[in-house]
Amino acid sequence: xxxxxxxxxxxxxxxxxxxxxxxxxxxxxxxxxxxxxxxxxxxxxxxxxxxxxxxxxxxxxxxxxxxxxxxxxxxxxxxxxxxxxxxxxxxxxxxxxxxxxxxxxxxxxxxxxxxxxxxxxxxxxxxxxxxxxxxxxxxxxxxxxxxxxxxxxxxxxxxxxxxxxxxxxxxxxxxxxxxxxxxxxxxxxxxxxxxxxxxxxxxxxxxxxxxxxxxxxxxxxxxxxxxxxxxxxxxxxxxxxxxxxxxxxxxxxxxxxxxxxxxxxxxxxxxxxxxxxxxxxxxxxxxxxxxxxxxxxxxxxxxxxxxxxxxxxxxxxxxxxxxxxxxxxxxxxxxxxxxxxxxxxxxxxxxxxxxxxxxxxxxxxxxxxxxxxxxxxxxxxxxxxxxxxxxxxxxxxxxxxxxxxxxxxxxxxxxxxxxxxxxxxxxxxxxxxxxxxxxxxxxxxxxxxxxxxxxxxxxxxxxxxxxxxxxxxxxxxxxxxxxx
RNA sequence: CGGGGUGUGGUGUAACGGCUAACAUUCUGGUUUUGGGUACCAGCGACUCUGGGUUCGAAUCCCAGCACCCCGACCA
Numbered sequence: 001x002x003x004x005x006x007x008x009x010x011x012x013x014x015x016x017x018x019x020x021x022x023x024x025x026x027x028x029x030x031x032x033x034x035x036x037x038x039x040x041x042x043x044x045x046x047x048x049x050x051x052x053x054x055x056x057x058x059x060x061x062x063x064x065x066x067x068x069x070x071x072x073x074x075x076x077x078x079x080x081x082x083x084x085x086x087x088x089x090x091x092x093x094x095x096x097x098x099x100x101x102x103x104x105x106x107x108x109x110x111x112x113x114x115x116x117x118x119x120x121x122x123x124x125x126x127x128x129x130x131x132x133x134x135x136x137x138x139x140x141x142x143x144x145x146x147x148x149x150x151x152x153x154x155x156x157x158x159x160x161x162x163x164x165x166x167x168x169x170x171x172x173x174x175x176x177x178x179x180x181x182x183x184x185x186x187x188x189x190x191x192x193x194x195x196x197x198x199x200x201x202x203x204x205x206x207x208x209x210x211x212x213x214x215x216x217x218x219x220x221x222x223x224x225x226x227x228x229x230x231x232x233x234x235x236x237x238x239x240x241x242x243x244x245x246x247x248x249x250x251x252x253x254x255x256x257x258x259x260x261x262x263x264x265x266x267x268x269x270x271x272x273x274x275x276x277x278x279x280x281x282x283x284x285x286x287x288x289x290x291x292x293x294x295x296x297x298x299x300x301x302x303x304x305x306x307x308x309x310x311x312x313x314x315x316x317x318x319x320x321x322x323x324x325x326x327x328x329x330x331x332x333x334x335x336x337x338x339x340x341x342x343x344x345x346x347x348x349x350x351x352x353x354x355x356x357x358x359x360x361x362x363x364x365x366x367x368x369x370x371x372x373x374x375x376x377x378x379x380x381x382x383x384x385x386x387x388x389x390x391x392x393x394x395x396x397x398x399x400x401x402x403x404x405x406x407x408x409x410x411x412x413x414x415x416x417x418x419x420x421x422x423x424x425x426x427x428x429x430x431x432x433x434x435x436x437x438x439x440x441x442x443x444x445x446x447x448x449x450x451x452x453x454x455x456x457x458x459x460x461x462x463x464x465x466x467x468x469x470x471x472x473x474x475x476x477x478x479x480x481x482x483x484x
Numbered sequence: 485c486g487g488g489g490u491g492u493g494g495u496g497u498a499a500c501g502g503c504u505a506a507c508a509u510u511c512u513g514g515u516u517u518u519g520g521g522u523a524c525c526a527g528c529g530a531c532u533c534u535g536g537g538u539u540c541g542a543a544u545c546c547c548a549g550c551a552c553c554c555c556g557a558c559c560a
Contacts, residue, residue: 012496021554040552095558151485151558158559209559231560270560301519341522358519368519448554450512484560 002147013348016282020226027276028155030348031285031446041153041160045269048349051293053163057143059166059195059290060267063187069139069167074121076145077112081277082120086245092212096148114147119213119238119264122168123246130170131262133252137180138170156273157230157484164268170260174239177261178216181237184265184330188233196271197288197400198222198278200406200432201234201479203455206407208439211264215239221454221479222407224277227428229481232274235265250283273484279373284352287402293463296322296329296389297346301339301358306476315357318367318385325386328391347372352396353389355380373399414477421468421480426450431483432460434474436467445480447471454479 013026018411028034033049036042045053061071077100084090093116100112115121126138147161167184171177185202186401200220210217214236222232242248243259252258279286289295302308302313315331330351332342339356344352354370361367369389373396380388385439412430415421424431426449435441435453446452456478467474 019554036552092559146560148559150560151555164559164560234560266560268560299519303518335518337520338520339521340518342523344519345521356519360519 005355011282013184013282013284016225020430023282025155025279027280027348030330031276031350033272033276033285034155036155039160041150043155043159043161045163047119048293049272050474052275052287052291053294054268054391056267056271060187060191061141061143063191064141064165067139067183067187068137069169071142072140073142073144074118076115076140078115078121080111080113080117082124083113085120086213086242088241088323089213089245093117093148096150098147098149104312115144116146116148118142118144118146118166119168119242123242123248124260126168126170127246127248130248130250130406133250134257135170136170136250136260137176138174139167139180140169141165154273154309154484156276158404163268164266166264166266169263170243171262172252172258172260174237174261177239177263181216181218181235181263183219184263185233188220188235188265188267191267192220192232192271193401194292195288196275196278197233197397197404198274199405199457200400201408201455201457203457203459203479204456205234206439206442206453206478208442209453209455211236213238213241214264215241219455221432221481222274222278223404223481224274224484225407226277227279227430227482228483229430229479229483230270230274230277231454231483232271233265233267236263237244238262238264268328278404280350284348286400287350287352289352289397292350292352293328294330294346294349294351294439295393296355297342297351298331298355298357299339299342299346300333301356301361303337303359307359310362311358312361314382316387317357318357318382321386322389325390327386327389330481343370353392362373371396394473396467399459403425415468416465418468422449425449425480427481428482430454430479432457432477433464433468433480434473434476435478435480436466436470436472438470438472441467441469450482451480454481454483474483 014022016023032046034043034045037044043199097116098114098284143162143165150158153159166198169180189200189202199223205217205219216237218235220232221229240259249257298315301310319329319331352372356368369378369380414432460477462476465474
């Protein structure tokens with residue numbers, strides 16, 4: 001290679017520290033994950049982005065099914081009157097629903113709402129499915145798109161239409177329902193930490209932040225690289241609110257009619273936004289190996305034409321070795337690109353490990369493997385490469401999780417007075433502070449600082465103290481942060 | 485819906501009110517190269533967001549509209 005020193009090629013990606021928002025969009029664009037569509041607020045998910053979603057689907061689906069959940073599909077359109085049956089639910093969603101008023105040029109007698117979530121249409125059906133306690137628990141999940149006409153959108157984090165899974169369960173006792181809500185939250189936590197390499201803080205939402213119609217909302221909150229919080233997934237204990245609104249009743253062992261107890265829980269394409277914002281750097285996307293559609297890219301290095309067959313043969317055999325071992329590998333054999341261009345290309349796409357194989361490597365019996373997360377070069381024996389690579393991938397996975405954990409630890413602070421509180425929120429910290437438990441205080445803090453109570457974490461100990469804002473008595477600390 | 489900003493080839497930018505709207509990159513064809521963005525040749529590609537106005541003359545100045553971006557309110 002020549003002229004490398006003379007020619008400076010500009011990195012097309014904005015520096016993360018300079019403008020986080022622009023950096024985020026650059027990463028998505030350069031990695032080929034998604035683009036905005038002609039319809040404002042909607043998003044085209046490109047193959048590379050969708051491949052990540054497919055991995056999410058597969059992993060979660062398996063976990064759900066292991067707990068007895070079955071998949072089903074309910075319609076996109078919901079009769080408007082369904083939505084209005086549960087009072088809090090309609091108040092929560094009315095401002096953001098899209099309504100179908102016409103079919104062709106004919107006006108509909110009854111307007112149809114494009115689902116913002118499927119509680120209502122599912123529960124109307126559930127009420128006919130459930131007769132006896134022997135029909136319970138009912139455990140249903142669906143993978144679907146939903147539409148919420150938000151005022152402001154952002155790639156993956158908030159789009160007008162988005163993809164998600166929504167699970168809906170019905171139980172005979174409140175305890176069992178709550179247990180299920182907690183169980184699903186734990187599945188999300190496990191998935192987030194062990195697959196996405198994103199540590200989360202689990203807890204309960206406050207009254208004003210909970211889901212419209214829920215008794216109690218559990219949440220996984222996580223911290224992005226700019227320090228802001230993102231609600232990653234939620235699980236709701238719906239109590240018997242919807243059961244009463246939709247008349248979901250059953251006969252118990254004593255032949256008495258009872259209202260059922262329900263849960264719903266969901267994870268959306270927003271989690272891909274969390275994935276991007278958690279690990280990526282100034283060179284583009286960084287994917288944890290377990291979430292990477294391509295875990296290893298093999299770049300053949302062919303300095304002389306007569307080396308080609310030999311190199312490609314070796315490349316192919318490494319590829320086969322890895323594939324047989326269950327590693328998602330790809331050979332980049334495009335001959336119109338230089339190796340340098342290929343390196344940059346796959347870096348921006350977030351591929352965790354790059355393997356370079358050329359005549360020198362073949363002569364030495366070792367090839368080069370470069371980690372995406374820290375740039376480390378490893379020399380790996382051709383023999384036993386499958387295990388070595390697997391080990392490297394698992395190290396990358398662990399490193400990404402650890403980095404994210406350290407980030408949360410370093411940026412979470414305990415605060416007991418208002419000045420420090422304001423300062424901490426201003427610098428995008430997670431703030432653990434006492435709160436008097438009132439909506440008024442919560443609202444005023446939000447008004448003054450932009451911070452919301454992300455959750456009352458399960459992990460906090462009971463502790464007497466004074467509310468950081470009002471000075472009133474408080475029994476526990478809660479998590480405050482600015483959020484997406 | 486409030487506050488701010490920006491609209492020029494696919495992308496990123498340039499052009500004092502004045503010549504055929506410039507440069508880089510991408511893209512197409514070719515030659516050459518291949519261990520971190522090779523080099524060169526040729527080519528495609530823009531009624532400068534829309535509509536008015538000022539002017540001998542507008543990408544440039546003025547007015548209106550529209551679009552997009554950022555910051556808030558709303559939210560997964």
